[in-house]
Amino acid sequence: xxxxxxxxxxxxxxxxxxxxxxxxxxxxxxxxxxxxxxxxxxxxxxxxxxxxxxxxxxxxxxxxxxxxxxxxxxxxxxxxxxxxxxxxxxxxxxxxxxxxxxxxxxxxxxxxxxxxxxxxxxxxxxxxxxxxxxxxxxxxxxxxxxxxxxxxxxxxxxxxxxxxxxxxxxxxxxxxxxxxxxxxxxxxxxxxxxxxxxxxxxxxxxxxxxxxxxxxxxxxxxxxxxxxxxxxxxxxxxxxxxxxxxxxxxxxxxxxxxxxxxxxxxxxxxxxxxxxxxxxxxxxxxxxxxxxxxxxxxxxxxxxxxxxxxxxxxxxxxxxxxxxxxxxxxxxxxxxxxxxxxx
Amino acid sequence: xxxxxxxxxxxxxxxxxxxxxxxxxxxxxxxxxxxxxxxxxxxxxxxxxxxxxxxxxxxxxxxxxxxxxxxxxxxxxxxxxxxxxxxxxxxxxxxxxxxxxxxxxxxxxxxxxxxxxxxxxxxxxxxxxxxxxxxxxxxxxxxxxxxxxxxxxxxxxxxxxxxxxxxxxxxxxxxxxxxxxxxxxxxxxxxxxxxxxxxxxxxxxxxxxxxxxxxxxxxxxxxxxxxxxxxxxxxxxxxxxxxxxxxxxxxxxxxxxxxxxxxxxxxxxxxxxxxxxxxxxxxxxxxxxxxxxxxxxxxxxxxxxxxxxxxxxxxxxxxxxxxxxxxxxxxxxxxxxxxxxxx
Numbered sequence: 001x002x003x004x005x006x007x008x009x010x011x012x013x014x015x016x017x018x019x020x021x022x023x024x025x026x027x028x029x030x031x032x033x034x035x036x037x038x039x040x041x042x043x044x045x046x047x048x049x050x051x052x053x054x055x056x057x058x059x060x061x062x063x064x065x066x067x068x069x070x071x072x073x074x075x076x077x078x079x080x081x082x083x084x085x086x087x088x089x090x091x092x093x094x095x096x097x098x099x100x101x102x103x104x105x106x107x108x109x110x111x112x113x114x115x116x117x118x119x120x121x122x123x124x125x126x127x128x129x130x131x132x133x134x135x136x137x138x139x140x141x142x143x144x145x146x147x148x149x150x151x152x153x154x155x156x157x158x159x160x161x162x163x164x165x166x167x168x169x170x171x172x173x174x175x176x177x178x179x180x181x182x183x184x185x186x187x188x189x190x191x192x193x194x195x196x197x198x199x200x201x202x203x204x205x206x207x208x209x210x211x212x213x214x215x216x217x218x219x220x221x222x223x224x225x226x227x228x229x230x231x232x233x234x235x236x237x238x239x240x241x242x243x244x245x246x247x248x249x250x251x252x253x254x255x256x257x258x259x260x261x262x263x264x265x266x267x268x269x270x271x272x273x274x275x276x277x278x279x280x281x282x283x284x285x286x287x288x289x290x291x292x293x294x295x296x297x298x299x300x301x302x303x304x305x306x307x308x309x310x311x312x313x314x315x316x317x318x319x320x321x322x323x324x325x326x327x328x329x330x331x332x333x334x335x336x337x338x339x340x341x342x343x
Numbered sequence: 344x345x346x347x348x349x350x351x352x353x354x355x356x357x358x359x360x361x362x363x364x365x366x367x368x369x370x371x372x373x374x375x376x377x378x379x380x381x382x383x384x385x386x387x388x389x390x391x392x393x394x395x396x397x398x399x400x401x402x403x404x405x406x407x408x409x410x411x412x413x414x415x416x417x418x419x420x421x422x423x424x425x426x427x428x429x430x431x432x433x434x435x436x437x438x439x440x441x442x443x444x445x446x447x448x449x450x451x452x453x454x455x456x457x458x459x460x461x462x463x464x465x466x467x468x469x470x471x472x473x474x475x476x477x478x479x480x481x482x483x484x485x486x487x488x489x490x491x492x493x494x495x496x497x498x499x500x501x502x503x504x505x506x507x508x509x510x511x512x513x514x515x516x517x518x519x520x521x522x523x524x525x526x527x528x529x530x531x532x533x534x535x536x537x538x539x540x541x542x543x544x545x546x547x548x549x550x551x552x553x554x555x556x557x558x559x560x561x562x563x564x565x566x567x568x569x570x571x572x573x574x575x576x577x578x579x580x581x582x583x584x585x586x587x588x589x590x591x592x593x594x595x596x597x598x599x600x601x602x603x604x605x606x607x608x609x610x611x612x613x614x615x616x617x618x619x620x621x622x623x624x625x626x627x628x629x630x631x632x633x634x635x636x637x638x639x640x641x642x643x644x645x646x647x648x649x650x651x652x653x654x655x656x657x658x659x660x661x662x663x664x665x666x667x668x669x670x671x672x673x674x675x676x677x678x679x680x681x682x683x684x685x686x
Contacts, residue, residue: 066463068443076432077626082425089419089446098464100411100441103432120409121441228630257630264632283420284627287571287600289607 017053021046051142067097069310070118070126071303072136076103079254079282080299084129084150087303095311097124104136115139125310127303146313148306151197161309161319163302163326167197170295170328171204171251172211174277177293177330178247179212182338183275187245189224189234189255198226201251201279220245224255231258239266246339247275253282256292260335271337281331290334298326360396364389394485410440412653413461413469414646415479419446422597422625423642427472427493430646438654440467447479458482468653470646489656491649494540504652504662506645506669510540513638513671514547514594515554517620520636520673521590522555525681526618530588532567532577532598541569544594544622563588567598574601582609589682590618596625599635603678614680624674633677641669 014028021028023042030038031046038046071088073081085101092099100123104114115136118126125146128136137160140147149162178186188205191198202221209216222237224230231250235258238244250256256278260270270276270290278285281296305326309319357371364371366385373381374389381389414431416424428444435442443466447457458479461469468489471479480503483490492505521529531548534541545564552559565580567573574593578601581587593599599621603613613619613633621628624639648669652662 066460068464070441071444076425076429079626082419082428085425085428085444086419086446089444093445096460098413098443098460099445101414101428101432101444102436102442103429117409117439117441121411254630257627257632260632261630261634282627283422284600284625287597287604289600289603289632291604 017046017049021049047142050144051138067095067124067311068100068121069097069307070100070102070123071129072114072126073101073103073129076101078129080280080297081129083283083299084303087300088127088307090300091304091307095307097307097311115143118145119143125314127306127310146310148310148313148319150302150306159322161313161322161324163306163309163324164197165297165302166325166328167200168204168207170279170297170330171201171249172208173204173328173330174201174249174279174295175205175208176211177332177336178249178275178277179208179214181247181275181336183245183247184214184339185217185220185243185245185247187220187222187235187238187248189222189231189238189248189250189259191224191226191251193223198251205249224251226252226254228254228258228261231255232262233258235259235262239263239268245274247277247336249277249279251279253278253280253285253292253294256294256335257285257288260288260290260292270335272340275336275339277336286333288335293333293336294331296329296331298328301326360389360392364392390485393487394481410438410467410654411443411464412440412650413443413445413466414472415469416444416446416472419444421472423623423640424472426626426642427646430643431470431650433643434647434650438650440650440654458486461488462486468657470649470653489653491653491656491662493645493649502665504656504665504667506648506652506667507540508640508645509668509671510543511547511550513622513640513673514544514592515551516547516671516673517544517592517622517638518548518551519554520675520679521592521618521620522551522557524590524618524679526588526590527557527682528560528563528586528588528590530563530565530578530581530591532565532574532581532591532593532602534567534569534594536566541594548592567594569595569597571597571601571604574598575605576601578602578605582606582611588617590620590679592620592622594622596621596623596628596635596637599637599678600628600631603631603633603635613678615683618679618682620679629676631678636676636679637674639672639674641671644669 015025018025018028023046027038027042028046031043069092071085089099123145126140127148127150129150137147147160149160151164175186188202190202193199206216219241222234224234231254234255235248238248248259250259256276259276263270263274268274278292278294281294285292285294305324312319358368361368361371366389370381370385371389374386412435414428432442466488469483470491470493472493480490490503492503494507518529531545533545536542549559562584565577567577574597577598578591581591591602593602599619602619606613606617611617621635621637624637628635628637648667655662
């Protein structure tokens with residue numbers, strides 16, 4: 001979109017906003033474009049009207065301005081950040097757009113400053129990785145900047161298109177793989193229950209056991225937070241059970257790596273003494289010791305689809321579906337095998 | 344810098360360029376700003392003059408435009424990409440700048456298109472990760488966009504500030520750590536000899552051996568390309584020697600992971616049967632099995648320094664030094680121990 005005030009994609013014009021606010025059209029334009037030469041009272045009144053009318057800027061026809069997309073992470077330390085960046089950058093490049101990458105972790109007071117910068121560079125669209133940013137969402141609506149959320153961590157905000165992975169099917173595939181190898185006692189190191197994706201993986205695990213006529217043993221489910229430390233602790237907790245499982249499904253690759261390290265620390269071998277399955281298929285688990293059997297999330301593809309969706313919104317079109325899940329695949333490597341015969 | 348034609352930082356004005364080219368000042372401005380409404384012959388003539396005069400745009404005083412920095416990778420699949428992005432984003436955010444991340448791998452014909460986009464978004468500075476982009480360097484000079492190179496892979500281009508890590512000291516520290524544990528036959532899985540950083544690590548290894556009065560055995564040095572597959576193959580080659588080493592220094596973490604997998608494949612334990620040291624300290628090697636002893640490159644700090652340097656150039660200042668190396672540290676974890684007594 002142009003940095004100049006432009007009229008709407010069919011709903012309300014800035015002329016109408018100006019009339020209702022009792023200010024001039026250039027003043028509304030200054031508010032829309034984040035300029036500082038507007039009094040705080042006027043800005044608040046105009047922003048309120050813009051929000052109430054769901055004002056959206058019209059895509060620019062100016063060929064000279066480069067298209068910029070914003071890709072925003074909660075935390076760039078996330079292990080799959082680089083995979084999503086790869087997908088977004090590739091699709092954005094194809095569309096002739098630049099990708100501005102930023103993180104907001106540990107800067108909760110910064111949402112306002114961040115939106116000010118977003119305005120100043122006239123961002124054409126925002127791709128948010130994980131949600132928990134409802135205040136940002138509201139500010140973006142005021143700016144009329146289209147928003148797409150990738151892999152929402154919680155309940156997605158209303159009216160925001162989201163792109164995720166088929167977590168339930170993935171949880172089921174991981175568990176069915178272990179069942180097919182002959183495992184009957186299968187531990188789960190779960191993700192945080194406040195995250196939808198973690199709940200879906202847990203339910204997929206349950207559904208697979210149920211499908212095989214196995215009664216769920218709740219002691220085989222231990223909590224985790226997706227990080228390696230939790231996989232380490234969770235696996236040790238499972239090993240301390242009176243009757244430990246013969247296989248573990250860790251709801252993230254990082255927890256699977258922690259579990260493998262816990263087993264190594266006790267002199268147990270993977271997969272001879274215990275099978276381990278992860279979830280994500282991060283590049284590094286191809287070279288874990290042993291290479292990890294895991295559920296592949298198409299992170300780069302999710303990023304690409306997010307670009308196509310946000311550009312579609314920027315052109316005033318609607319996405320095909322407000323909520324898309326891309327398929328997950330089981331990738332069998334060396335960390336799973338049939339259970340050892342017990343003496 | 345502003346997207347408007349601005350005059351020079353002390354050398355030549357666009358009025359002078361226009362006079363020499365026999366065109367109007369607005370035409371020169373259009374060339375400088377990458378507009379399409381200029382004939383190819385005129386563009387070539389003006390660009391040639393701009394280059395010959397080393398034309399640089401003056402930093403803008405307009406407060407409304409957001410500062411944008413471009414961070415360019417050869418390949419976003421690089422394992423340390425995300426660490427550098429983290430550092431750059433943090434320092435850019437502190438400076439109120441946005442970070443545009445892009446990759447040019449596999450798009451060698453795209454340099455022209457890339458610079459066109461760079462122009463269109465009026466980038467304030469470019470941070471290039473690894474070099475091999477001399478054509479880009481030339482085009483950036485025409486645009487007057489400051490450039491900083493992080494961790495150059497080859498001979499850095501003249502006049503471009505570069506930021507690297509102390510590779511020679513790191514190679515020496517890794518080798519000295521193994522010597523201190525009592526190892527005498529230490530293998531090296533080297534990096535590509537065309538890369539300066541790989542040559543420096545190899546020389547550090549040699550210097551440490553020499554310092555301990557050990558004669559270099561050339562059969563203990565095997566080639567690699569920094570990737571896990573090379574570590575796997577290189578470690579197997581070392582194990583096939585008539586007298587294998589008791590420890591291996593892999594010149595990248597990824598090669599160290601490949602080496603560990605090669606050892607696991609032969610039923611050998613790390614560190615009991617063989618010690619392994621890496622180089623990089625990627626986040627994931629804290630949870631390799633076993634956690635990897637490695638040489639830490641301050642990748643995020645290198646990114647931060649690159650931002651400060653490129654912003655300094657954008658303000659017409661000079662960097663303190665055209666070539667900076669940040670220190671490396673040995674991080675001792677569980678993959679190294681004293682050699683086993685041989686029977």
